[in-house]
Structure formats: C-alpha cells, structure tokens
Amino acid sequence: MASRDRRFPLFDAMRALAALSIFAYHCAYQLHGFSGPAGRYLAQLNIGVPVFFLISGFLLYRPFVRARRDHDRRPSLRAYAVRRAARIVPTYWVALPIIAVWLGLSAQVFTPEGVLTNFGFGQLYRSSTLTGGVGQAWTLDIEVTFYALLPLVAVLVRRVAARRGSLLSSELAMCGALFAAGVGWQVLITQTIGPAQASFFPLLLALPGWLDHFAIGMALAVLSVAREGRGLPAPGRLLQRQPWLWWLGAAAAYYGAARPGVLGHGRTLPLLGVHELRLAAAACILAPALGVTARPHPFQRALGWRPLLWVGQVSYGLYLWHLVMVRKLDDAGLPQAIGRPTYIAAALAAALAAAAASFYLVERPILRLAHRRTRTGAPRAPGAGAGAGAADPSATAADLGDDHAPVPPGTGSAAPASPALPGADG
Template identity: 35%
Template sequence: MTTATAPVPAPRAFIPALEGMRGMAALGVLVTHVAFQTGTSGTAVLGPILERFDMAVAVFFALSGFLLWRPHAAAAHGLGRAPRTSRYLLHRVARVMPAYWVVVVFVLVLLPGAAHSANLRVWVSNLFLLQVFVPLTLTDGLTQMWSLSVEMAFYLVLPVLAWLVVRLRGPAARWRVPVLCGLVAVCLTWNLWPIPTPDAIHADNWLPAYLPWFAAGMLLAELIHLVRPEARWARMLSSQPLMWAVALAAFLLSATEFGGPAGLERAQPWQYAMKMVLGMVLGFCLLAPLVLRRAGAPHRWLESRTAALLGRWSYGIFLWHLVVLTVVFPVFGIVPFNGHFLSVITLTTALTLPLAAASFALIEEPARRWAARWDRRTGSARVEQHALRDSAVR
C-alpha cells in the first residue's frame, strides 16, 4: 500500500488567504506608525503592543520568501521548472517600481517638509531604493521605505541563493531545509559583525539581518513538498489554533525587552537577534496553516471579499499611509505626539484606502499587465528563434 502524500500547491497556484494576510500586514504597519506619531506607543501596557505592530514587516517578508522561493522548491522536487531570472526580475520591477516612483515624486515635489530638503542625493537614493545605504536620505512621508529597500535587495539576491542550492534536487532536495536553517543561524549573528558603515547608516538595516524573516517563508515553500498529512508534526503545523497561538505568544514577547527598546533607540545585539527570531516565528506560524492546510478548506475571514480587497490594495496602503499621516496632523489641527490615536487612525485609514485603490487600478495592475504582455511577446520570439535554429540544424 502506498503512503498518501499531502496535496502540494502548483508552483504559481494562487492561495487566496495569503492575499488577505498581506492586507492585514499592511494595516499592521499603518497601526504602528499612527501609534508612534500620536505618542500612544509611550503609554503603559497598550503602547508597547501597538508599537510592536511593526512586526507586520516580518509577515510581508515571509510572504515574499514563500511566494518567490516556491517555484525553485517545486523545481527541486521535480514539479515544473524554475523561472528564468530575466522574467522574474521583469515582473518584480513591474510590480514594485511604478507605483513606488509615483509616491516618491509626489512626496519630493509636493510634500513641504520633504520637498524643501530634497537634494540630488535624496532624489537618487529614494528613486533607486538606496536609503539604507546612503546617509540622511530617509525623508518625511517615505521613512517606511527602508523595508522596501531590504525587500528589493532580497529580490536581487534570491536568484543567487537558488543557484547556490540548484544541485540539491531530487533525492537530495531534503537537504534544502537544513541548508536554509544554516543560513538563518549565520544571519542571526550579523549584528555582531564589525561592518564598516558611514555615519548614520547601520548594517543591521541591511538584507543579511532580515534574511531570517524571508527564510520563514522559504522554509514553508520547501516543507509543502515534504509534509505527509498523517504525520503528527504535519498536523501540528497545519493547525491554525495552535500555530496562531504560538504566533501571538511571539508577538507579545516581542513587545517586551526581548524585542528591543521602545522608540528609535537602537537595540542591543542580543535583543536584535531575538527580535529576528521572534519575527521568524511569527511569520512562519501565521502562514503555515494557510499553506499546509488540506485542499478545499477555506479561511472564512482571510478569503472574504473585504480581506481580498485589502490584499489587492496592500501595496498602495504601505506606500501612501505615511504621506496621508503626515498631512492629517496639520490639516485637522492635531498636534503630533500628543494623543488622539483613534481619531488619527480613523482619518489615516479612511484617506489611505481610496489612494491605495487608485494605485492598484491605475498603476499597479496596468504595470502587471504590461509585464505579462512583454513576457508573452519575448517568449513567443524565443520559441520562434528556437524553431528556426532547429530547422536549420535539420
């Protein structure tokens, strides 16, 4: 009798619940910035929890790790082919840069505080996502883009990581998980390395420090090919109550000294490493039940129409919410760092969502369609070239 294996999603199969989770993560980033700029993060008990919603970035990174590593994991297990690097980069640039450039130009031209200090260095650094490498280029309305800079670095490094483990395929594919775990262990020591940096630049904002958060999703991309539903550990990983309880515990622990000090004060190296571990646990545990659950088991909330809309608008929410937040204070006569959390978050959310919807409909989706058309044209041309070469050989 053969042993039944868990149904494995196709390399590019759409998982609706992940879209909903992306929307929740975008709102989490909005919450943490409103909490900080209203001074609510300084209140007892609730403040540290609201501030630690910045761990939503760990969920963003884990989602990217899972979705972008999944085709490579599938290819290693004999299910399809890994994407061409040129095609992959085309779609990443089309997905990220057009909407991002619109926000950068808007801020550096029209937002008073940012426009006043926007010299050539600020323009170049922000247009090309170099803020974490060039001193004093994080700008009002764009300070959250440090994480997008890290994400873009991951996009560029991912093909290299895939090439390094390309020989681990077939029976040897089982070694891919230990290799990823080894990479995580090395990266957790990054904050201890004496990396020379310019003044006002910290290497703990570079990709190696955050690779554990991406690796949470990459590990899931590998595990979906190794899971057998009858195994106890597989049932545990696919149990939403259990995994989300662990995620909640990691989140609450991150709101203590283990997640680092409050505000903008730099964490001790051990605190930074612990925050990376907790973020990895958080991302892994939130996503695991969604990608490992049995086929046909929907998630009522994350696959709802509302969650799907928030997921589609999530990138726009991320891009625009700080611009809106910067404007809300003077327009509505609210003093920053002086409370009014509920008023500010309501106004910021209400004004951000239409901008995010417009960004999706007018910029992001047209850019995605353009990349798809370009990909089809170049793919057809490549097929024709191969056909002509084959006929010449014959």
C-alpha cells in the first residue's frame, strides 16, 4: 500500500474492516461456528471480498476518468503496470513458499506445474489447485486479470465516447455493460453447470463473475470525479450529513444475504441474490469513506481511529498470513488450552505481527522503489496516490482473500461446506 490518497482518508479503515471480517470468518469456520445458531450470519463475514473489489475498481479507475475529464493524456501504462506488479507480486512471492512449507504443501507447490500455477496467479482456474499454496490467493488471480482488463476498458470507452456521448453518460454506460456482463456470467454458469462438476467453482469465481463488483466501484469513481467541486442533491446531502444511514442499509443487505430462502427456490436465484446482496452491503459499508467533509461526522471520526488505519495499511499482509496463524494455533490446541476468545486474540496478534513484518520489510520498500522508478511529469498512474484493495486485498482487492474456507464468496449457503473451498479475499 503505497502513499495514501488524501481525498479519501478513510479507505485504510475500510481495508481494515474488510480484512478483519475475513479473519473473523475464518476463525468462525475453524471453530465450527457455521453450524451454530448464528452460523448463517457468520458465513457472510467474508463480505470483505466485495469491499476489496469495490476499492480496487474505485481507486484504480478514478485516474483514468480524471484524465479524460481534464483532457489529459491517459496515465502512463508503464507506470501502471510497474506499480501494480510491485503492489501485489513481491509480498505474495515471499509469503507463498513460507506458508506452503509450513502447511506441508511443498509437494503441491514446488513442482514445475505447481510453481507455474501458484507463483503465476493461476490457481483459480482448476478445482484441483484452487486451494493450493496460499489458498485465499485465488482472489489475487481475479485482481491480476482485472489489472490487465482495466486499461483496455479505459481506452475503449474513451474512443467510443470521442464520437458520441458525454463523459458521465458514456462512462456509466460502460459500467452498466460490465455489471450486466457479470450478472449474465453468474446466470450462465449456475444454469448450465452444477456445483458437483469440477469446473463449477473455477468458472463461477473467475473475473467475469465479479465484473459487477468492479463495475460498481468504477461507477462510484465516475460519479466522484463528475461531482468534484459541485454540490450534492438533497438525498446525497442527507447521507453525507448522516453517514451511519449507509450502514443501516448494509445491515439490511447483510441480513438478506444470510437468509437466502427469502430469495426463492432452485439454484440460480438464491446464488445470484446472495451475490448481489453482498455487493449492496459492501457498497453501503464503503460509502461513508467516499464523502468525508472538512467537518466529518463523529461516525467518520471513529473510523479514523489510528490503530484501525494502521491495520488497513498492513491489510495485504494480514490477508496473506492470517489463515495460517488461525490453523496452526488451532492445531496446537490453543482453543481448548486458553479458551476461544484468547485463541482468537492470539491468532490476530500473530497475523498482525507477520503482516507488519511483511509491510515494513517487503511491501513498503518495493512500492517506494517502484514509485521512484516510474515518477514522471505526466498524469499519475492509477495507484500512484493510493493502494488498491487488499485482495489486492487490492484491493485487491483487494480489494484487498481466504485459505481453505468453506463457502466461496458470492455462492451463499448453497455451496458445500468443505475446507477444500476458499471463502474470502483480502
């Protein structure tokens, strides 16, 4: 996570909340919490995945939109590529071999095919490799493909809009098309392939199935740029003055996602409904970070708590390291020896220690080097003023991930509860 964008000072808080929700999700799974009375609600704690993807869509697309609005040349694609690679690759490549050895996965990871698959961000595309190495890193595979797609989308919409359409209408039309493509992909896969088939989850979880999430983040970026220096309409002013109202909406959407039975029967409608309700909840969670004024609401000041912002800074490392800590401390018998609450606190402390080491020793130095090497007088490349999600987590989001989680995000309780399937991304 490079230098932060001062216009959006609470994005680190959003990253922190997303990463902590994924941590809580995996603790609940490891402690068999999904089978209890609150299981259906705990199973939606991987809401951090959509939050990270929204952050990536917003922060990475915003510089392209600003350049178009200001009639500047497009941000440097070389700087974009170098900074995106620096953001996601080195930290993951350091964590992967350590975690693979620690979890006893050397035979899967350190073969010619395993190296290509895991180090090459390809584990998502086969069910047999989906949870190999750092199991939650399948979400990084989605982020990497989004990184590659985004400049192509920006070029296409700019060329099409040069002939017709205003910035706002053409950009939102593009976002609408991406959203429709994502929904269409979900319907296609759930209608034509069953969960029992090996190709179901790799196809369902690939980038096309998440285009609706990235599209909403990109649409928020378009609206953010379009409204710069202009007032908000009355409903927008109310929500800006009372940002906690957004979280009421998030709670309602979260509740709906946790109770997919109200969405109908069969396979497609509940799966798609849960997927979109989680997206709605994530957008409402993120919204208070988009409209911080010179006099922030107490709710926003609470989100600016320094320890929370620090967790957001190291959220990529937290995403990569948290699950191995959760699993290893459980294997050591800590939940029984010291009690579940203390076990969870110990796992979080261990994960944050690893995340801090990862950030200060690997991530931050490499990001600073990448920024120095790509600094020019041209418009800043996407990510120059802010890291993406943490999945890239960022990210993605990273848009900010998960290892060996039971229910892939967006599939809801209809997916089989099995440690062979990941469940979140950072």
